[in-house]
Amino acid sequence: MTTLPQPSAPSTPLVDPAAGAAVKAADRAHVFHSWSAQGQLDPLAVAGAEGSYFWDYDGNRYLDFSSQLVNTNIGHQHPKVVAAIQEQAAKLCTVAPGFAVDVRSEAARLIAERTPGDLDKIFFTNAGAEAVEHAVRMARVHTGRNKVLSAYRSYHGATAAAINLTGDPRRWGSDNGTAGVVHFWGPFAYRSPFHSADEAQECERALAHLEDTVVFEGPQNIAAIILETVVGTAGILVPPPGYLAGVREICDRHGIVFILDEVMAGFGRTGRWFAADHFDVVPDLLTFAKGVNSGYVPLGGVALSAKIAATFEDRPYPGGLTYSGHPLACASAVATINAMAEEGIVENAAAIGADVIGPALREMAERHPSVGEVRGMGVFWALELVRDKATREPLVPYNAAGAAAAPMAEFAAACKKGGVWPFVNMNRTHVVPPCTITADEARAGLAVLDEALTVADSHTVQR
Numbered sequence: 001m002t003t004l005p006q007p008s009a010p011s012t013p014l015v016d017p018a019a020g021a022a023v024k025a026a027d028r029a030h031v032f033h034s035w036s037a038q039g040q041l042d043p044l045a046v047a048g049a050e051g052s053y054f055w056d057y058d059g060n061r062y063l064d065f066s067s068q069l070v071n072t073n074i075g076h077q078h079p080k081v082v083a084a085i086q087e088q089a090a091k092l093c094t095v096a097p098g099f100a101v102d103v104r105s106e107a108a109r110l111i112a113e114r115t116p117g118d119l120d121k122i123f124f125t126n127a128g129a130e131a132v133e134h135a136v137r138m139a140r141v142h143t144g145r146n147k148v149l150s151a152y153r154s155y156h157g158a159t160a161a162a163i164n165l166t167g168d169p170r171r172w173g174s175d176n177g178t179a180g181v182v183h184f185w186g187p188f189a190y191r192s193p194f195h196s197a198d199e200a201q202e203c204e205r206a207l208a209h210l211e212d213t214v215v216f217e218g219p220q221n222i223a224a225i226i227l228e229t230v231v232g233t234a235g236i237l238v239p240p241p242g243y244l245a246g247v248r249e250i251c252d253r254h255g256i257v258f259i260l261d262e263v264m265a266g267f268g269r270t271g272r273w274f275a276a277d278h279f280d281v282v283p284d285l286l287t288f289a290k291g292v293n294s295g296y297v298p299l300g301g302v303a304l305s306a307k308i309a310a311t312f313e314d315r316p317y318p319g320g321l322t323y324s325g326h327p328l329a330c331a332s333a334v335a336t337i338n339a340m341a342e343e344g345i346v347e348n349a350a351a352i353g354a355d356v357i358g359p360a361l362r363e364m365a366e367r368h369p370s371v372g373e374v375r376g377m378g379v380f381w382a383l384e385l386v387r388d389k390a391t392r393e394p395l396v397p398y399n400a401a402g403a404a405a406a407p408m409a410e411f412a413a414a415c416k417k418g419g420v421w422p423f424v425n426m427n428r429t430h431v432v433p434p435c436t437i438t439a440d441e442a443r444a445g446l447a448v449l450d451e452a453l454t455v456a457d458s459h460t461v462q463r
């Protein structure tokens with residue numbers, strides 16, 4: 001396994017409950033939070049973070065098995081990235097997107113060097129949803145078509161086009177039904193929408209279903225098919241061999257732009273720079289955000305193939321952002337990518353997944369009646385929790401809330417009690433620590449998870 005420079009021992013948590021209470025009181029008075037009924041919120045007041053850990057004001061330290069929202073790929077407070085932001089702030093905080101700037105040029109060069117195939121031009125955005133928004137606009141202008149196909153099991157962001165493309169229930173509150181979006185079923189062998197017997201059959205049937213969807217929607221109307229290379233929040237669904245190549249072939253045959261959304265899967269998360277590298281597939285457009293600079297400063301973007309970039313050589317691109325390629329964000333991306341390369345962080349993610357997380361989760365699945373399936377790669381893993389291994393009934397129903405979701409809430413509480421901050425979505429827990437996590441840290445967190453699974457076990461029919 002790659003030896004990472006060991007981060008200094010996480011700083012001693014500051015214990016100051018009064019300060020924490022003040023932070024929380026001001027939050028509850030004035031901060032309006034994402035995705036929430038505001039009156040029901042009780043946010044943890046965070047006092048600090050370092051490496052794989054963060055801590056509150058009461059002396060509780062958590063091993064971050066969620067990488068916040070699966071974005072701190074390089075861990076918290078990486079000294080090289082912090083220094084780069086400080087240096088850039090002293091030099092040039094902001095400049096309009098029309099100028100050429102050293103850190104923006106260098107960030108684009110470093111990203112283009114790593115993206116697959118001929119994806120060599122970078123349009124910078126402030127985050128992932130905007131990247132998706134612009135990728136769709138590029139595809140629509142490039143093809144002169146309007147419809148976009150996306151998978152039901154997906155999340156693509158919360159802005160106008162992105163939230164309509166999203167398949168998961170976060171779409172429902174903003175779904176305008178007229179955005180030119182058509183959803184289809186991607187492959188998911190464990191809960192096969194096609195009643196397949198195995199992965200090969202799932203791949204074949206999922207491709208036939210997509211081809212039918214394209215034909216019945218009218219290929220001449222379809223601008224793009226967008227997919228997460230490895231589906232993230234909606235379940236860490238690794239596509240079966242041949243699926244993405246098959247989608248590429250469908251797109252080529254019908255003149256459809258193929259967009260891969262690597263906002264979550266990119267920049268080391270799967271143990272490669274991009275998840276597409278595992279599948280030997282090159283999209284026409286690739287969206288990124290999160291891991292590009294671990295979210296130290298908001299940044300996202302679209303990588304364009306030569307073919308799409310050529311559309312805008314002599315024709316203006318109808319879009320822009322005041323902060324496209326913001327110097328602080330780009331400086332942090334340059335430092336992040338360089339640190340990841342110098343310190344073998346992508347290789348570490350691959351090794352931790354192959355040698356520590358994968359084997360441990362598979363072993364837990366044998367012992368715990370609540371674990372229906374383990375899937376993933378790198379530092380991107382899901383445990384599918386079930387009430388009944390035989391029927392695969394989920395531990396909680398799809399999109400359950402309140403009392404119906406209690407078994408998952410109890411499981412999450414047990415993880416936190418053990419000092420691990422888990423990622424929980426519906427009936428799944430995702431093991432998505434920073435790419436910098438050490439083997440010892442991962443083992444310690446997995447031991448807590450193992451213990452917490454006994455809580456999930458108590459809700460199974462086999463208890």
Ligand code: PLP
Pocket residue numbers: 069127128129130132155156157158228232233261262263264265289290300
């Ligand atoms: N696409 C994917 C695959 C994501 O996972 C996310 C966020 O989780 C987004 C897009 C949206 O990114 P952001 O929240 O930065 O707008």
